[in-house]
Amino acid sequence: MNQFLDDKLHEECGVFGIYGPKLDVATLTYYGLYALQHRGQESAGIAVSDGKLINLHKNMGLVAEVFNEDNLNKLKGYIAIGHVRYSTTGAPSLVNAQPLSFRYLRGMVALAHNGNLTNANDLRYSLGTTGSVFQSTSDTEVMINLIARYGQNPIEEALMKCMIDIKGAYSMLVMTEDKLIGVRDSYGVRPLCLGKLGDSYCLASESCALDTVGATFMRDVEPGEIIVIDANGLKSIKTMAAPHRNLCVFELVYLARPDSVIDGEAVNIARREMGKQLAREKLLDADIVMSVPDSGTAAAVGYAEESGLPYKEGLMKNRYIGRTFIQPSQKMRDIGVRLKLNPIGHVLKDQRVVLVDDSLVRGTTSKKIIQMMRNAGAKEVHLLISSPPIIYPCYYGIDTSARAELIAAQKELEEIKKYIGADTLHYLSLDGMLSATKSARENFCVACFNGDYKIEISKNIEGKYALERGMA
Numbered sequence: 001m002n003q004f005l006d007d008k009l010h011e012e013c014g015v016f017g018i019y020g021p022k023l024d025v026a027t028l029t030y031y032g033l034y035a036l037q038h039r040g041q042e043s044a045g046i047a048v049s050d051g052k053l054i055n056l057h058k059n060m061g062l063v064a065e066v067f068n069e070d071n072l073n074k075l076k077g078y079i080a081i082g083h084v085r086y087s088t089t090g091a092p093s094l095v096n097a098q099p100l101s102f103r104y105l106r107g108m109v110a111l112a113h114n115g116n117l118t119n120a121n122d123l124r125y126s127l128g129t130t131g132s133v134f135q136s137t138s139d140t141e142v143m144i145n146l147i148a149r150y151g152q153n154p155i156e157e158a159l160m161k162c163m164i165d166i167k168g169a170y171s172m173l174v175m176t177e178d179k180l181i182g183v184r185d186s187y188g189v190r191p192l193c194l195g196k197l198g199d200s201y202c203l204a205s206e207s208c209a210l211d212t213v214g215a216t217f218m219r220d221v222e223p224g225e226i227i228v229i230d231a232n233g234l235k236s237i238k239t240m241a242a243p244h245r246n247l248c249v250f251e252l253v254y255l256a257r258p259d260s261v262i263d264g265e266a267v268n269i270a271r272r273e274m275g276k277q278l279a280r281e282k283l284l285d286a287d288i289v290m291s292v293p294d295s296g297t298a299a300a301v302g303y304a305e306e307s308g309l310p311y312k313e314g315l316m317k318n319r320y321i322g323r324t325f326i327q328p329s330q331k332m333r334d335i336g337v338r339l340k341l342n343p344i345g346h347v348l349k350d351q352r353v354v355l356v357d358d359s360l361v362r363g364t365t366s367k368k369i370i371q372m373m374r375n376a377g378a379k380e381v382h383l384l385i386s387s388p389p390i391i392y393p394c395y396y397g398i399d400t401s402a403r404a405e406l407i408a409a410q411k412e413l414e415e416i417k418k419y420i421g422a423d424t425l426h427y428l429s430l431d432g433m434l435s436a437t438k439s440a441r442e443n444f445c446v447a448c449f450n451g452d453y454k455i456e457i458s459k460n461i462e463g464k465y466a467l468e469r470g471m472a
């Protein structure tokens with residue numbers, strides 16, 4: 001989406017899987033993916049196994065655009081995995097849409113991956129020099145080649161060997177003809193949880209997808225854990241004696257749906273606590289508190305609760321902007337933000353407003369929103385951000401801009417304030433953000449705020465389109 005409409009970090013991908021004899025697994029996966037649509041809007045796919053064959057349907061577009069009753073009816077079987085994609089490595093094209101499926105020594109396998117392998121280029125090079133060929137440019141295909149390399153081993157053992165080779169952040173679903181397998185990297189950067197639906201099991205990126213299909217949340221998959229579900233029931237393989245914990249804190253700040261619970265953190269509560277902490281750090285003399293909807297809303301409500309200022313809705317969001325709307329021309333740029341957000345004049349008139357948003361990436365949208373609010377009559381606009389300045393890029397599955405585009409990496413606070421035209425600009429401190437969570441601070445990745453990358457970054461990592469360039 002055009003950057004002046006959508007100045008946010010982008011979600012990575014969402015995965016949903018189900019092992020359900022007697023269930024319509026394709027349709028349940030469709031509903032699971034629907035609940036995870038916020039994690040990726042470029043492509044969607046579902047693979048289903050009937051015990052002998054794996055069938056797959058995928059295409060570019062939203063879940064509702066890709067699937068209909070006809071193509072879902074053709075996906076017959078009792079195990080399914082599904083994927084919604086926002087590309088982090090590899091261009092947004094059908095060849096990179098997931099799940100990917102392939103045949104190897106032991107039969108058929110399908111794979112759906114959320115995250116980013118930080119040594120995909122190195123692995124691709126070494127696989128390429130020993131004869132591997134690649135059809136796509138996604139790092140997921142590197143994983144497929146590795147599984148095939150270890151094909152003399154049962155799939156669980158092949159995956160354990162792969163986990164030694166690959167570095168990075170991944171929550172992954174693997175399906176053979178008769179098994180559903182969930183894998184979470186040893187740092188647990190991306191979420192993955194397990195649920196039960198009657199006698200059947202589900203795996204999902206977020207618990208909101210389990211709720212949607214009527215499954216009961218059982219637990220999060222542990223960092224470094226492999227969950228295997230087959231006719232014998234559920235088996236857990238712990239690949240690390242003492243796994244690290246390094247959940248992406250941005251899942252709590254913005255990425256995950258507020259009704260999800262991730263690693264024991266209720267996302268909505270964490271966001272509200274961040275808002276309360278903002279009020280403790282920056283209590284302002286103002287008339288009303290409002291949010292940039294929807295992602296800033298929980299933090300704005302928290303700020304209002306802690307400060308005693310009234311919370312008001314002052315910006316109306318158009319919820320129906322799809323990927324395919326006609327992009328405004330350069331001359332019509334101002335229409336861009338107004339397509340998405342429109343100020344409510346009678347709420348804003350003569351008010352000193354505390355405006356809460358979850359993050360500030362390039363600053364382009366905030367600048368336009370503040371101008372719009374002033375035009376609508378707001379007397380003062382104080383922008384508070386419920387996370388610290390984003391200074392470093394993410395290599396673990398979130399599409400941050402290049403460092404040159406991250407406004408906080410390029411400008412001082414006062415310069416940013418001036419650029420966006422706010423009366424006040426305040427970011428929540430790193431300590432303040434982490435104090436809003438229940439877990440210990442060392443359990444979170446905060447690398448885009450402080451540059452402390454816990455998982456090794458290959459020198460060969462060249463960004464989202466590295467694999468298109470063919471080298472590796």
Ligand code: SF4
Nearest residue numbers: 248394396445447448
């Ligand atoms: S670098 Fe930032 S966005 Fe990336 S995983 Fe870490 S906290 Fe999340």
